[in-house]
Amino acid sequence: MKGRFLAVDWGTTNRRVFVIGEYGTVEHTERDDHGVVKVGREGFVQEAAAIRRRLGDLPMLCAGMVGSDRGWVDAGYVPCPARIEDLAAALRWIEPGRIAIVPGLSFEGDDRADTMRGEEVQFLGAVAAGQVPSTALLAQPGTHCKWAHVADGAITRFTTAITGEMFALLKDHSLLAGQIDRAAEDDAAFLAGVERARSPNLLAHLFGVRADVLLGRRSREESASYASGLLIGADVAAHAAGASPFILAGPELGRLYARAVAAFGGEATIVDSHAAFVNGVRLIWDLVQ
Amino acid sequence: MKGRFLAVDWGTTNRRVFVIGEYGTVEHTERDDHGVVKVGREGFVQEAAAIRRRLGDLPMLCAGMVGSDRGWVDAGYVPCPARIEDLAAALRWIEPGRIAIVPGLSFEGDDRADTMRGEEVQFLGAVAAGQVPSTALLAQPGTHCKWAHVADGAITRFTTAITGEMFALLKDHSLLAGQIDRAAEDDAAFLAGVERARSPNLLAHLFGVRADVLLGRRSREESASYASGLLIGADVAAHAAGASPFILAGPELGRLYARAVAAFGGEATIVDSHAAFVNGVRLIWDLVQ
Incomplete structure (x- = not known):
C-alpha cells in the first residue's frame, strides 16, 4: 500500500482511467472513447500527459491493447502458467518507476495456442484478492470470451x-x-x-x-x-x-x-x-x- | 422431349439464362448481374419480355430466388420427401403454359427445419438423369452449403x-x-x-x-x-x-x-x-x- 497512482484500462475503442488511493480505494474514474485505434501510435505520450494534467502528476499503470503491436509499445506476453507476480515482474516500463504497461498472457499447448491482453489483470486480480477461489474455472464473456483455468493462484491454460x-x-x-x-x-x-x-x-x-x-x-x-x-x-x-x-x-x-x-x-x-x-x-x- | 424453351437460374445477385433445345441440348447461355435484388419486385415482367426479345418468344421456366418473397412471386415450398415430379406438379404458373417458377423445398423434422430454393433443381435433376445414384448423400457447397439425403430418387431430408x-x-x-x-x-x-x-x-x-x-x-x-x-x-x-x-x-x-x-x-x-x-x-x- 505505497501511494496513489493512475490506472488506465486502455482498450481498442474505449479507455477507462482510475485514480487509485493508498488502500485500493477508487477515488475517481472516467471513461471516454480515446481507445488505441483513435489515439494512434504517435499520440500516447500526449494522452498520458493530458491525463496527468487533469487528474494529478501520479505514476501510471496501463493495461489492455495499449500494450499490443498497435498500441504505445508492444509489452509482449507472459507464458502460462502465470501468477500476478509474473505480470508485475514483466511490466514494460516507459518511464522507470513512473509509467508501465502490463504484458499479456500466452498459452502454447501441443495442439493449440492462445493469447489474451487486458483480461489477465481482472483474472489474476480476482484470484489474488480472494474474489474467487485459487483453483477454479473463470470466464470473461464479451466480444471475445476468455475461459481461464486457475490452479493454486496461477492461470495454467485458457481459451478464447x-x-x-x-x-x-x-x-x-x-x-x-x-x-x-x-x-x-x-x-x-x-x-x-x-x-x-x-x-x-x-x-x-x-x-x-x-x-x-x-x-x-x-x-x-x-x-x-x-x-x-x-x-x-x-x-x-x-x-x-x-x-x-x-x-x-x-x-x-x-x-x-x-x-x-x-x-x-x-x-x-x-x-x-x-x-x-x-x-x-x-x-x-x-x-x- | 417436347420443344425448345428458356430456363432461367435467377438468383439473388446473378442470373443465368439457357436456351434449351428439344433433346436437352444447351443451344445458348448468357450470364449477367440482373439478380432478384437488382431487378426488384416490379421489374420481372419487363425483364422476362426483354429475354424473349433477345432469345426468342419461347416458354420460360424460372428457378431460384425469383420464387422467394423478394422475387417475382412467392412459389412456396414442397415438403420432403420430394421427387422431381413433385416440383413439376407444384410449379407456380405466371402465364399458364408459358411462364412458370419452380418451388423450393422444405424439411420439417421433430427438432429442426430447413429450406432450399434453387438447389432442388440441380439435386433432383442429377438424380433423375442418373448423374448420381438414386440413393446417396449429395452436397452443393457455396455461400450456403446444402447436404441432401436422397433415397429411391426422393430428397428425404437436407441440412444447410x-x-x-x-x-x-x-x-x-x-x-x-x-x-x-x-x-x-x-x-x-x-x-x-x-x-x-x-x-x-x-x-x-x-x-x-x-x-x-x-x-x-x-x-x-x-x-x-x-x-x-x-x-x-x-x-x-x-x-x-x-x-x-x-x-x-x-x-x-x-x-x-x-x-x-x-x-x-x-x-x-x-x-x-x-x-x-x-x-x-x-x-x-x-x-x-
Whole structure:
C-alpha cells in the first residue's frame, strides 16, 4: 500500500482511467472513447500527459491493447502458467518507476495456442484478492470470451471464443441482419438455442434461425435471443459443461451465461469485473514499489 | 422431349439464362448481374419480355430466388420427401403454359427445419438423369452449403450450413479481416484446419487463427487456407464423416470439399452442377407438357 497512482484500462475503442488511493480505494474514474485505434501510435505520450494534467502528476499503470503491436509499445506476453507476480515482474516500463504497461498472457499447448491482453489483470486480480477461489474455472464473456483455468493462484491454460464478435457479425452483416434486431434476453427462445447447441453443428444451426422463421416455427422477434442461445450455448458446451465457473461480467451478459451454465448442469457465480481490475492493478503496483 | 424453351437460374445477385433445345441440348447461355435484388419486385415482367426479345418468344421456366418473397412471386415450398415430379406438379404458373417458377423445398423434422430454393433443381435433376445414384448423400457447397439425403430418387431430408457465408464474414468484417486476404488452397494449412475441426469448437478455433500468427506458429499467408479448413472441416465432420458424397460444385470448391471428405475417411465424387441444372429443368418441363 505505497501511494496513489493512475490506472488506465486502455482498450481498442474505449479507455477507462482510475485514480487509485493508498488502500485500493477508487477515488475517481472516467471513461471516454480515446481507445488505441483513435489515439494512434504517435499520440500516447500526449494522452498520458493530458491525463496527468487533469487528474494529478501520479505514476501510471496501463493495461489492455495499449500494450499490443498497435498500441504505445508492444509489452509482449507472459507464458502460462502465470501468477500476478509474473505480470508485475514483466511490466514494460516507459518511464522507470513512473509509467508501465502490463504484458499479456500466452498459452502454447501441443495442439493449440492462445493469447489474451487486458483480461489477465481482472483474472489474476480476482484470484489474488480472494474474489474467487485459487483453483477454479473463470470466464470473461464479451466480444471475445476468455475461459481461464486457475490452479493454486496461477492461470495454467485458457481459451478464447469469438462468441460476442460472432453475434455482432451475424447481426450486422449476415443473412440474419435485420432478423436479429435487438439485444438477447434470457427467455424461452434463448434457452431453446442453448438446448439446440448440445449438438455441435453451429454452421447449420445458424441457418436454422432463418429457416424457422420462414416456416413459421419461431417468430422473427425471437431470433436475437435464439441466436444468442446458439452461440453462448456452444461456448458453454465446449468450455464449461457441468462445471461451475466464476464469471466476470456485467449483469446482462452474466445472466445469459449463468442460464446457459445452469442448462449444462453447472452453477455460475457472477463476479464484479471492475473490482477485479482495481484489485489487479493495485496488487501489481504494490509489487513493484 | 417436347420443344425448345428458356430456363432461367435467377438468383439473388446473378442470373443465368439457357436456351434449351428439344433433346436437352444447351443451344445458348448468357450470364449477367440482373439478380432478384437488382431487378426488384416490379421489374420481372419487363425483364422476362426483354429475354424473349433477345432469345426468342419461347416458354420460360424460372428457378431460384425469383420464387422467394423478394422475387417475382412467392412459389412456396414442397415438403420432403420430394421427387422431381413433385416440383413439376407444384410449379407456380405466371402465364399458364408459358411462364412458370419452380418451388423450393422444405424439411420439417421433430427438432429442426430447413429450406432450399434453387438447389432442388440441380439435386433432383442429377438424380433423375442418373448423374448420381438414386440413393446417396449429395452436397452443393457455396455461400450456403446444402447436404441432401436422397433415397429411391426422393430428397428425404437436407441440412444447410452457412459455411461460405461465414468465410466471407470473417474475411470482410471480423478480427481476421486483413489476415484472410486470399482464396483458400487445398494445401497443408487447409488440411491442418480440417484436422483441428475434429474437435467441435469453432468459436475458439477461429480465434486460434489469429493467436497462431501472433505467436509465430503459422504464417499470416496461411490464414485463409487454415480458416477455410476449419469451416469446411466442421461442415464435413457434421454432415459427411466417413461418407462418400456426390458434390455438385465447380473445380476449386469441389477440390476443397473432396480433400476434407477424404480426411474424414470418405471418398467424394464431383458432379457437374451446370449439367445437373439443365437436366433438372428439361425433365421438369417435359413433365408439364
